[in-house]
Amino acid sequence: MSTMRNIVIFLIVITVLTVKVEASMGFSITPHFPENQHSSSGFYDLRITPGQEQDIIVTITNPTDIEIAVGVEAFTVSTARSGTVDYSNARINDETLPYSISELITIPEPRVVIPANSQREVTLRLSAPNESFDGILLGSLRFLREPTESELEAAGAIINRYAHAMAIRLSMNDTELAADFALGEVTSQITNARASIIVDVRNPVARMTRGVKAEARIFELDSNQEIFFYTLDEVDFAPNSVFPFTMVDRAGYGISAGMYRAEITLEYQGQTWKFDQEFEIAPTQAATVNSAARNQNQQAVRGAADNGISPLIWAIIGVGVLAVATAVVLMIRQRRKFDKALQQVLRQM
Numbered sequence: 275m276s277t278m279r280n281i282v283i284f285l286i287v288i289t290v291l292t293v294k295v296e297a298s299m300g301f302s303i304t305p306h307f308p309e310n311q312h313s314s315s316g317f318y319d320l321r322i323t324p325g326q327e328q329d330i331i332v333t334i335t336n337p338t339d340i341e342i343a344v345g346v347e348a349f350t351v352s353t354a355r356s357g358t359v360d361y362s363n364a365r366i367n368d369e370t371l372p373y374s375i376s377e378l379i380t381i382p383e384p385r386v387v388i389p390a391n392s393q394r395e396v397t398l399r400l401s402a403p404n405e406s407f408d409g410i411l412l413g414s415l416r417f418l419r420e421p422t423e424s425e426l427e428a429a430g431a432i433i434n435r436y437a438h439a440m441a442i443r444l445s446m447n448d449t450e451l452a453a454d455f456a457l458g459e460v461t462s463q464i465t466n467a468r469a470s471i472i473v474d475v476r477n478p479v480a481r482m483t484r485g486v487k488a489e490a491r492i493f494e495l496d497s498n499q500e501i502f503f504y505t506l507d508e509v510d511f512a513p514n515s516v517f518p519f520t521m522v523d524r525a526g527y528g529i530s531a532g533m534y535r536a537e538i539t540l541e542y543q544g545q546t547w548k549f550d551q552e553f554e555i556a557p558t559q560a561a562t563v564n565s566a567a568r569n570q571n572q573q574a575v576r577g578a579a580d581n582g583i584s585p586l587i588w589a590i591i592g593v594g595v596l597a598v599a600t601a602v603v604l605m606i607r608q609r610r611k612f613d614k615a616l617q618q619v620l621r622q623m
Contacts, residue, residue: 300336300338300342300419300436301334301335301336301337301338301342301344301388301417301419301436301438302334302335302337302438303332303333303334303335303417303438303440304332304333304335305317305318305331305332305440306331306332306333308320308328308329308330310322310328312445317440317441317442317443318330318415318440318441318442318443319442319443319445320400320442320443320444320445321445321446322400322402322444322445322446323402323446324402324403324404324405324406324446325402325403325404326400326401326402327399327400327401327402328399328400329397329398329399329400330379330397330398330399330400330415330442331395331396331397331398332395332396332398332415332417332440333393333394333395333396334386334388334393334394334395334396334417335388335392335393336388336389336390336391336392336393337391338390338391339390339391340390340422341387341388341389341390342387342388342419342420342422343385343386343387343388343419343420344385344386344388344417344418344419344420345384345385345386345416345417345418345419345420346381346383346384346385346386346396346398346415346416346417347376347381347384347415347416347418348375348376348379348381348398348413348414348415348416348442349361349362349363349364349375349376349413349414349415349416349439350364350367350371350374350375350376350411350412350413351375351412351413351414351441351512351513351515352364352365352366352367352512352515352516353365353477353509353510353511353512353515353516353517353518355465355518355520357488357506357508357509357510357517358510359412359482359510359511359512360512361414361416361439361441362414362416362437362439364376365515365516366474366515366516366518367514367515367516368476368477368478368514368515368516370476370478370479370480370514371513371514371515372403372407372411372480372514373403373407373411374411374413375411375412375413375414375442375444376413378400378401378402378403378411378444379398379399379400379401379413379415379442380398380399380401381398381399382397382398382399383396383397398415402444406446406447407446407480408446408447408449408451408480409445409449409451409479409480409481409513410443410444410445410480410481410482410513411443411444411445411480411513412441412442412443412444412482412512412513413441413442413443413444414439414440414441414442415439415440415442416437416438416439416440417437417438417439417440418435418436418437419435419436419437420435421433421434421435450481451479451480451481452479453479453481453483453542453543453545454477454478454479454547455475455476455477455478455486455511455540455547456475456476456478457473457474457475457476457536457538457549457551458473458474458475458476458516459474459553460472460473460474460534460536460551460553461474461553461559462529462555462559462560462563463563464563464566464567465520465522466522467566467567467568467569468522468523468524468567468568468569469522469523469528469529469563469564469566469567470520470521470522470523470529470563471492471501471502471520471521471523471529471534471536472518472519472520472521473490473518473519473521473536473538474516474517474518474519475488475516475517475518475519475538475540476515476516476517477511477512477513477514477515477516477517478514479513479514480513480514481513482510482511482512482513483510483511483542484508484510484511485508485509485510485542486508486509486510486511486540486541486542487505487506487507487508487509487540487541487542488505488506488509488517488519488538488539488540489504489505489506489538489539489540490502490503490504490505490519490521490536490537490538490539491503491536491537492521492534492535492536492537493534493535493537494532494533494534494535495532495533495534495535495552501534502521503521504519504520504521506519519538523567523569524569525569526567526569528560528564528567529555529560529563529564530555530560531555531556531557531559531560531561532554532555533552533553533554534552534553534554534555535550535551535552535553536549536550536551536552536553537549537550538550538551
């Protein structure tokens, strides 16, 4: 497959209801809820017991006139950089994760072929943990349609791939776990071709925690000068996940080697968590990140790099200051000429 075909855009549909999507999607999925379905939600919400094994059945319908192939995967959900729960990709899970959905579900047929105008039942096997647990395990079942040959030929640089991601939640009891957070590593990395500082905010609890206000400030050590400041009003934490709180150097100042301090504040339902952590950016790490950043040709005075003041704004400010200074100089010169002429007139009177 050519390099151009490897450029892919995933269009993800989070399925919370039994839906019959339009033909342009190419397929639909219908869950078959078992007797241990715990709620009337449109996704799998299963109350399980230690050591229990059961089948999970999903019907894939192909309403088109051509044969299609659909890949089947199981994921443990995570928390994305945007502060949303990600049901479609395997990301970072916290070290406290007791069991991974992706390891509890066996997929006998990871690639399913559905003839034209037909449907197929897909059976997955769930093996519950042998030990009981409190809280929830949260994951998703993703069904990703492969592009057809005609779609590949017509696609050019972009191939649209269509998928359904259906949530699956496992629990053994109704125990309510209290929200809690912890801080992980602070590192410098490349994010979307920009240098950035990433603070790993951990949710070590087997619960979904929604609507958390998160604020981050980065300082040089022993200084009150903010290097970065960023806030998100609503962060949704997946159970036992790591939220990569990302501050991007959009203006191209670069990340300097040295010692820093991160101040992180989280607010949730009247509770506040404050973290203050020192960290170091090594010279080799700073050099690696800065050399990979596409906007490092934008050199500007070091300041609050993520506060939205771009080099263009600095240039406009500089031009404005220069224009004002020039005007003042001209006014002074004109005033001196006027005073000299006035003195000559007075001497002639």
